[in-house]
Amino acid sequence: MMKKKMYKWGVYVCSLKHHYSTSSSPSVTTFFNKFVDKSNVFSWNSVIAELSRSGDSIEALRAFSSMRKLSVCPNRSSFPCAIKSCSALRDLASGRQFHQQVLIFGYGSDLFASSSLIDMYSKCGELEDARLLFDEIPQRNVVCWTSMIAGYVQSEHPRDALFLFKELLVSESESVGDEEVYVDAVALVSVLSACSRVSGKDITQGVHGFAIKRGLDEHLGIGNTLIDAYAKCSEVGLSRKVFEEMAEKDVISWNSMIAVYAQNGLSSEAMELFHSLARDKEVKYNAITLSTLLLACSHAGALRPGKSVHDQVIKLFLEDNVYVGTSIIDMYCKCGRLEMARKAFDRMKDKNVKSWSAMIAGYGMHGRAKEALEVFYAMNHAGVTPNYITFVSVLAACAHAGLLDEGWHWFRAMEHRFHINPGLEHYSCMVDLLGRAGYLTKAYNLINEMKVLPDSVVWGSLLAACRMHKNVELAELCANKLFEIDPTNCGYYVLLSHIYADAGRWKDMERMRIIMKNKGLTKTPGFSLVELKGLVHLFLVGDRQHHQHERIYAYLNKLSIELQAVGYTPNMSSVLHDVDEEEKGLALQVHSEKLAVAFGILNSIPGETIHVIKNLRICSDCHTTIKLTTKIVDRQIVIRDSKRFHHFKDGICSCGDYW
Known part of the structure; x- marks a missing residue:
């Protein structure tokens, strides 16, 4: 009788997975409510897993709650998918509740529940809790290691991720029997994502070599991540080599390679690759492909190809796609066609914060600060909350137009009203604004008061202002900072030599030329x-x-x-x-x-x-x-x-x- 009942449940569950594997969650719920025995935990687990897999995280959590209301006890398979839904929603409070239930029901040592919790804490910004939980696991499997490595990557701690990978390799070499740990393709994808963020060619090549040695180099995810990792090291040729040697390519592979060309200003190569993709019978391009192509046209200021891509967007009825629409706005702005950008902006039915920010940035870069601020006010009126990038666009617009009072107002409001801590880009805009207005001392004092370490862009803005206002003494101070931060950038040596020339200090100008020659630095050709x-x-x-x-x-x-x-x-x-x-x-x-x-x-x-x-x-x-x-x-x-x-x-x- 029990076998017959188990078989019945199995048929329902398998039917559920087969019939609704690509269906929407309401259909899953309807099928479950109508046909499946609600007193059985296996049925609930299948529904929770399917809802989680299909991206309906809220319904997945509701299903878990409904299961508990019926006094059905969860088992070790119930928690991972429910916790995954908390991760997707960035719902820390619910995640902590699930952690308590994991312990209450005696699954605290279950590796899959622990891995899910590590992932949840990481995605909710609680990296210390994630690491604490990781350290408490006595015998970790590769899933635990991968979750923690991925957590570091997602939290922008790539060096910690790489350090943990080294520990994983040691653990792998020491593991035996049932406790054996073996690095898999999923782990390497996270490790290569860390390589992308540290932009280290040697590290990337080392991990690539490890993948080849393990026979994992033909894994699709590894190939896709390698394309990006090499690109971040400015090795476009190696990215293309990986792409060409991939046994299997999906649309992510093509999009990644097109993005590499776009981000490196190689718009012609990006368009050529797109034409190859369009001829490929196995893979179909998507909205992300077109957004990436528009980015390539933006960087190059290539209007005609940009219009051609826009035509493709219209043919595929993708104009209402907020990401594609935003890319169109950006492309027209950077191709100098501000009116066309505004038309595209006004046609968008749904605008997100990126769409508004793109239009603000467009007006700003064209020196039309009044219109930029009008769009910003309209954005606030529409109930769209500005973000970090929005304020970069607003402050840049003020800097381009010399709107000192407005710039100061929004710089302060960003932190006090919108609770956004100023970053390097915001400080750079303010230093630029103050410097060009002639307030060099105020700009210098602002740098000294920064809550983050000033980078070359910040000091470079002040150096440029020093040339404008012929302040040689402060220029030398800025230049020395820049020579420490970025000693191989010839632009700063050239700018200081121009400042010396403007002041008639020809010997100092000649000294800069000699330093550049001795360092092997050459001026970027215009x-x-x-x-x-x-x-x-x-x-x-x-x-x-x-x-x-x-x-x-x-x-x-x-x-x-x-x-x-x-x-x-x-x-x-x-x-x-x-x-x-x-x-x-x-x-x-x-x-x-x-x-x-x-x-x-x-x-x-x-x-x-x-x-x-x-x-x-x-x-x-x-x-x-x-x-x-x-x-x-x-x-x-x-x-x-x-x-x-x-x-x-x-x-x-x-x-x-x-x-």
């Missing part, structure tokens, strides 16, 4: 991009490789005469002092943005706006030249440099000469 008729043209400083270079230089010579007629005088303060005045003027004339603008004027119809992207900050001479050029040629010229957008029209720049 380049500018201009897109015309679907083709992107690249210009370097003094470029004579372009097929129209003779025509471009002839036009610049003609334009130079017209500029001087309207009062232009070359700003030669930071050009090498050991060349004559004529050579200095020629050196300024061949800056990449001037070449790109000249090419754009020569090859576009009268009145057409010219869009240029520059990899470095635009220099003051080019800024003045392009302002005056717009009056002469009656054109609007938009330049995106490394800091912001400049909209030049009728001899005026949108930045108000404040950049």
Whole structure:
């Protein structure tokens, strides 16, 4: 009789798993209520597990509660899925209650319940409790080790995760018989995630070698994580090698590799890989793929490919996807088409905090702080709570426009009203705002009062302000800090040499050049991009490789005469002092943005706006030249440099000469 009853339950449970493995949880609940014996714990366990697996964590917890109300006692299989639901909901209070019940029912030594609790405490931000529980387990299995390693990774403690992995290897070497521990693929995925966060090539290669030795390198999850880990070490080639050698690829594999290209500014490679994916009959691209492609277009300022991806979004009816919609906003903002970004923003039915933040950031980078703050106020009115990134966007907008009072107000409100502790990005914005407004001492004092250790971006902002306001003494202090933090970044040496040049301290400028030479540091070459008729043209400083270079230089010579007629005088303060005045003027004339603008004027119809992207900050001479050029040629010229957008029209720049 008992065997017959057990068979009956087994049929119901198997039928439940088979029939509703891809169904929604209401269907699972309906089936359970109608057909399954509610007095049996195995039936409840199956339903709780299925609800948890399908992502309906609240219903899973309700099912557990219903089981207890019927006085059905949980067994060792009841707790892991229920605790997993607490993890998904970040419900620490319920998680602690389950921990108590685990102990009450005598499953405190059950490894699977313990592993679930470790995961729950980690995801709820209670890493100390997770580690305390881990340390109390006398004989740990690989699941316990993996849960704790993953907890460290999720809590942004990757070095602790790697240290624990070393302990796991020792434990593995010492384990025998029934207590044997063996590192599996799931554990290695967490370890490689830690490698991604520490950006260590040697560590990543070591773990990769371990995976090969264990025969786990063909595991799909390991391959996907390796792509990202190598990319974080700036090893794009190794990421591609892993991708190419993967025996099996899923959409995550393709998305990861496309993201690697996007994050490294390789938009053409990202688009080529997408076209390969589109031809693949095994894998179909998804919303994440398109969001990643839009990111690639954003970084490159590639409008035409961006529009093409937008067309795909429309065809697939994904415009209402909040993540894709946000990526579209970001793409149009960074391609200099703010009005198109606003249209995309207004069309979104549902906006999350990222959508609002993207629109605020877009207005900010274009120098339209008033509109940025209006969107921020509308966001608050809509009941959307701003987050860490939102305030970076708000403060950056204030910094770009020189809105000192508004900047201070929201910097204080962020902490006192919204309970968000300022981070490096917020401090950097405030230092930039204070510094450019001329309050160098206040900016320096703010750095000394920071609650986090200032990084190169913070000190770099103050160094740039020192050049603007010609404060050599403070500039030297900032530069020395930067040389300690990031000794191989040539940009800081170059900036200090320019500050010395502006002050006429040529010997100190020469000293900087010698230091750079001795350290093997070379200045990042400036380049500018201009897109015309679907083709992107690249210009370097003094470029004579372009097929129209003779025509471009002839036009610049003609334009130079017209500029001087309207009062232009070359700003030669930071050009090498050991060349004559004529050579200095020629050196300024061949800056990449001037070449790109000249090419754009020569090859576009009268009145057409010219869009240029520059990899470095635009220099003051080019800024003045392009302002005056717009009056002469009656054109609007938009330049995106490394800091912001400049909209030049009728001899005026949108930045108000404040950049």
